[in-house]
Amino acid sequence: MINLSTKYLGLKLKNPLVASSSPLCKELGTLRQLEDAGASAVVLESLFEEQIIIDSNELDRHLWESADVSAEAQGYYPDFGNYNRGAERYLEHIRQAKQALKIPVIASLNGVSKGGWIKYAKEMQQAGADALELNVYFVPTDVSLSANDIENMYFDLVEAVTASVKIPVAVKIAPYFSSVGNMALKLQKAGAKGLVMFNRFYQPDFDLEALEVVPNLVLSRSSELTIRLHWAAILFDRIKADMAITGGVHTAEDVLKSMAAGARVAMMTSVLLEKGPGYLKTLEAAVREWLETHEYQSIEQMQGSLIQKNVAHPAAFERANYVKVLSSYSMGLPASVK
Numbered sequence: 001m002i003n004l005s006t007k008y009l010g011l012k013l014k015n016p017l018v019a020s021s022s023p024l025c026k027e028l029g030t031l032r033q034l035e036d037a038g039a040s041a042v043v044l045e046s047l048f049e050e051q052i053i054i055d056s057n058e059l060d061r062h063l064w065e066s067a068d069v070s071a072e073a074q075g076y077y078p079d080f081g082n083y084n085r086g087a088e089r090y091l092e093h094i095r096q097a098k099q100a101l102k103i104p105v106i107a108s109l110n111g112v113s114k115g116g117w118i119k120y121a122k123e124m125q126q127a128g129a130d131a132l133e134l135n136v137y138f139v140p141t142d143v144s145l146s147a148n149d150i151e152n153m154y155f156d157l158v159e160a161v162t163a164s165v166k167i168p169v170a171v172k173i174a175p176y177f178s179s180v181g182n183m184a185l186k187l188q189k190a191g192a193k194g195l196v197m198f199n200r201f202y203q204p205d206f207d208l209e210a211l212e213v214v215p216n217l218v219l220s221r222s223s224e225l226t227i228r229l230h231w232a233a234i235l236f237d238r239i240k241a242d243m244a245i246t247g248g249v250h251t252a253e254d255v256l257k258s259m260a261a262g263a264r265v266a267m268m269t270s271v272l273l274e275k276g277p278g279y280l281k282t283l284e285a286a287v288r289e290w291l292e293t294h295e296y297q298s299i300e301q302m303q304g305s306l307i308q309k310n311v312a313h314p315a316a317f318e319r320a321n322y323v324k325v326l327s328s329y330s331m332g333l334p335a336s337v338k
Contacts (some may be wrong), residue, residue: 002291003298004284006040008242008264009131009168011104013040015287016259016299019044020246020267021108021133026093026098030277037280038125041104043133043267046096047090047120049111087120091127098128106170110135111255112153114160125165134161134192136255137199148179154183162191168245170194171293175200180231184239194242195235196267197228219270224248227262236262252286259302309319 004015019025019034021043097105107129109121126134136157156174162169171192175261177183185194205216225248232243245258246267258266272279287299296302300305 002288002296003300004288004291005011006264006299006303008041008244009106009170011041011130011168013265015040015261015282015284017287018043018265018267019272019277020245020269021135022269022273024269024272024277031101033277034272034280035101035103036131037277038284040265041106041130042097042101043106043108044090044093046108046110046135047087047124049109049113065335091120091123091128094124094127094129100232104130106131106133108133108135109161110137112136112138112157114156118160118164118291121161121169122164122258125167129167131168131194132161132165132171133170133172133196134158134197135196137201139201140321145252150185151177151186155186158187158190158192168193170196170242172196172199172246174199175227175231181235181238184235184241188239188241192241194240194244194264196244196246198232198247200224200247219273220248220250221270222248222250222254225254225257229257232258232261232263233307236304252290253284255283255287255291256302257306259299260304260306262307263303264303 006013006016008016015038017038017040019039019042023045024030024034025042025044032040071297094105094107095127105128107124107127109132111122111134120185121132134157136154138150138153154171158169158171169192171187171194173183173187173195175198182332187195202215204213206212207214225245228245228247232245235243242264243262244265245261245263245315249258249266249268250271251256255266291299291302
């Protein structure tokens with residue numbers, strides 16, 4: 001019998017299939033469906049820094065006291081009451097999820113600044129969360145901010161959160177740093193026990209008729225997986241923090257590639273939104289069949305099997321692969337344009 005168990009953030013999981021933060025994790029009934037279908041852990045939908053500010057009646061003061069913000073700016077903020085439960089209700093959701101499920105429950109905080117809202121990290125721990133995922137979603141629109149300023153903001157935030165709790169903290173980041181590897185090392189030093197790679201930035205679109213900026217939600221596809229595989233393979237054995245791959249995990253092959261790159265778990269949302277929680281059974285069965293066919297005894301044997309550390313000269317390998325990819329495409333062009 002193939003052993004699919006893995007360890008993530010010190011938690012022993014029955015398999016590497018984790019339901020990442022999404023509306024699917026908002027209701028207890030759906031959480032039970034995810035568990036029954038084979039999810040080894042769930043990441044609850046995020047509690048937003050803005051939601052906590054709204055709950056404490058501080059957002060209006062920040063808006064009105066700013067000389068640079070007009071009254072119309074209030075319309076830029078979403079109705080968090082309709083999207084997300086209040087802070088206290090979120091804590092109750094953690095408690096109920098822990099009572100209803102046997103698998104680990106990972107709470108999620110989405111924020112960018114240090115402040116009083118950090119106390120909710122400790123309250124999530126007290127509510128029973130097995131771990132905490134810190135989703136740092138920040139687009140640096142201030143051109144006066146240097147790369148060093150932005151990176152220090154991350155480190156300060158992670159240090160503040162990890163200092164407030166005893167449960168393990170994973171940090172969900174984007175791939176848009178000058179040195180992702182150095183960021184990973186420093187986030188680990190700041191207290192992160194795990195890295196979730198990578199955040200997907202949802203870019204708004206323009207409505208030309210209404211002359212408005214409108215939300216534009218596009219679900220992920222397997223084609224987005226490669227950058228995550230790339231960095232996981234580079235960082236495996238170079239950092240101690242556990243790695244989770246999220247964004248582009250849709251098939252059993254995607255899960256297996258994530259393991260080969262060195263991830264401990266493969267997180268998914270888009271495919272479960274499209275196909276429902278029951279799709280996890282299909283994924284688990286296909287992963288198990290592949291391992292059996294290729295004579296693996298466990299999922300741990302796959303983890304890190306295609307890491308970059310196995311390459312003698314990684315930088316030269318990256319350059320050679322870059323040239324090879326560009327050269328290979330010309331072979332498929334019609335003779336008239338070669």
